[in-house]
Amino acid sequence: MGKLLFWVVLIGLGYLAIRLVAISQRKSDAARRAAADAGHAGPGEPGRATGRVGGEKMVQCEFCGVFLPASDAFVDGERTYCDRAHRDADRVRQRRE
Numbered sequence: 001m002g003k004l005l006f007w008v009v010l011i012g013l014g015y016l017a018i019r020l021v022a023i024s025q026r027k028s029d030a031a032r033r034a035a036a037d038a039g040h041a042g043p044g045e046p047g048r049a050t051g052r053v054g055g056e057k058m059v060q061c062e063f064c065g066v067f068l069p070a071s072d073a074f075v076d077g078e079r080t081y082c083d084r085a086h087r088d089a090d091r092v093r094q095r096r097e
């Protein structure tokens, strides 16, 4: 009877050890995936026209396409620019078209 109990305990401990290893592997996989996801999602991600960085609205310069906080942008009607020179350059370009 004592021998049977010994084997039951041994198998139980072996099962527990395998479970713990599997759980810790799953956790490190999840951490690695989360780190990879964080590395991919940047503010300059293509295909994202506007977004929010640090709670401030981001806008895109109509001339060069750079993203900047709305408070730093030069606004001309519906259009936004990174600086006055690009606003003027875009006006000249629009007049030509």
Ligand SMILES: [Zn+2]
Pocket: 061, 062, 063, 064, 065, 066, 081, 082, 083, 086
């Ligand atoms: Zn610009």
